[in-house]
Amino acid sequence: MMGLVITHPTGNEFFRAAVQGLYDAGKLQSVYTCLASFPGTALYQLGSYKPLRDIRRRSFDASIKDITHIYPWREAGRLLSMKAGAAKRLSKKNGMFSVDKVYQGLDQYVASNMKKEKAKGATTIYAYEDGALASFKKAKLLGMQAIYDLPIGYWRCMHELLAEENELNPGWAETLQGFKDAHDKLSKKDEEISLADTVIVASSFTAASLQFYKSNLPRICVVPYGFPAVQEKTYRHIGVNEPLKVLFVGGLSQRKGLSYLFDAVNSFGKNIFLTIVGRGNTKNVLPLQENLSRHRWIETLPHHEILSLMRENDVLVFPSLFEGFGQVITEAMAQGTPVITTERTAGPDIIQHGKNGWLVKAGSVNSLKEMLEKIITDPGMIEMIGRAALETARQRPWGLYGKEISELVDNATTKL
Numbered sequence: 001m002m003g004l005v006i007t008h009p010t011g012n013e014f015f016r017a018a019v020q021g022l023y024d025a026g027k028l029q030s031v032y033t034c035l036a037s038f039p040g041t042a043l044y045q046l047g048s049y050k051p052l053r054d055i056r057r058r059s060f061d062a063s064i065k066d067i068t069h070i071y072p073w074r075e076a077g078r079l080l081s082m083k084a085g086a087a088k089r090l091s092k093k094n095g096m097f098s099v100d101k102v103y104q105g106l107d108q109y110v111a112s113n114m115k116k117e118k119a120k121g122a123t124t125i126y127a128y129e130d131g132a133l134a135s136f137k138k139a140k141l142l143g144m145q146a147i148y149d150l151p152i153g154y155w156r157c158m159h160e161l162l163a164e165e166n167e168l169n170p171g172w173a174e175t176l177q178g179f180k181d182a183h184d185k186l187s188k189k190d191e192e193i194s195l196a197d198t199v200i201v202a203s204s205f206t207a208a209s210l211q212f213y214k215s216n217l218p219r220i221c222v223v224p225y226g227f228p229a230v231q232e233k234t235y236r237h238i239g240v241n242e243p244l245k246v247l248f249v250g251g252l253s254q255r256k257g258l259s260y261l262f263d264a265v266n267s268f269g270k271n272i273f274l275t276i277v278g279r280g281n282t283k284n285v286l287p288l289q290e291n292l293s294r295h296r297w298i299e300t301l302p303h304h305e306i307l308s309l310m311r312e313n314d315v316l317v318f319p320s321l322f323e324g325f326g327q328v329i330t331e332a333m334a335q336g337t338p339v340i341t342t343e344r345t346a347g348p349d350i351i352q353h354g355k356n357g358w359l360v361k362a363g364s365v366n367s368l369k370e371m372l373e374k375i376i377t378d379p380g381m382i383e384m385i386g387r388a389a390l391e392t393a394r395q396r397p398w399g400l401y402g403k404e405i406s407e408l409v410d411n412a413t414t415k416l
Helices: 013-024 042-046 062-067 073-084 099-120 133-141 155-168 170-175 183-195 204-212 258-266 286-294 303-312 327-334 365-377 381-395 398-415
Strands: 004-007 028-033 068-070 124-128 145-150 198-201 219-222 244-249 272-277 296-298 315-318 339-342 358-360
Touching (some): 004 013, 013 124, 013 398, 028 062, 028 099, 062 068, 073 099, 099 124, 099 133, 133 145, 133 183, 155 170, 198 204, 198 398, 204 219, 244 258, 244 327, 244 365, 258 365, 303 327, 315 365, 327 381, 339 365, 358 365, 365 381
Parallel strands (some): 004 124, 124 145, 198 219, 272 296, 315 339
């Protein structure tokens, strides 16, 4: 029987689903993360207090409690520093509680335990981008296999596509933070890939972005993420003089295609009521400031309120220029709210254009305007597309994703 070690610093939804799928299949030996809580424990109960609600976001099924190892110090420091506004401690360059330090700290901790895991029967390690290098190196020395999960598109492809965007829309360049990663960090990303036997990605777009990798690629497998639990939506009748209610949820970055969204929506005047939910650097970006002032802007909301807002709106628009997946797409579809998105997201993997959502060309105001015009002209299609989106979500819960990850891991390690 395979003994698999899996590691991720923040224990997000796709990690938890993969963990549960691997555990249910009897493949999981150990789980490594920074913070983990389990229902019924004192730590989990603390998460009921609003200042400590992050604890509940790191909750796992009680079945894996005995095989879970935590390395909490840097991540706890990061969360406390965020609440205290201690920017220096979070700085990418030398902050002791930066995201990079959190990932590297856990990675080193996992590496220090690999010999012990190997002695217990581990044959494979499964790790994620930016948190795999040390553990992969140790695993290779021990003759173990390495599975690499790349949640976002490959960095060289991003640089290529967004460099063009910088030239096209220089006024938005300040929002494109992806160019600020240090050369050392980017080199480490490439080294992680070079050590992997298999790379798992969540979208065909991410798989295609790896064509920019400058060496031999390992086997690449596409497994789209699952959908959250579905919620029935009450579809409103849109009268002749009523505006279409459009929602955007995401970071306030041009990587999300914001300028194209604003240009398209603004052309419809009062025929569209746009709500923006997201944070970002607005200080030095005049076009962003001007457009936010013209529309309803909510900087942040609890996750359950975002889902509720999705049900209240007619359409979610997510015109991203570079996205490894785009979980707001699946979240909106699970609320019965149809989505307009681009080919540079997971859209082509889960949306059939005109059936359960719509696909438009990335970076094209005209493509987005044409789609919005069709919906405004025929608002009856919203319910039809929305119900189809809901059915798509119903057929692909997170449990199915976990099962597919388990089957893929089994198949990948068998062939190596």
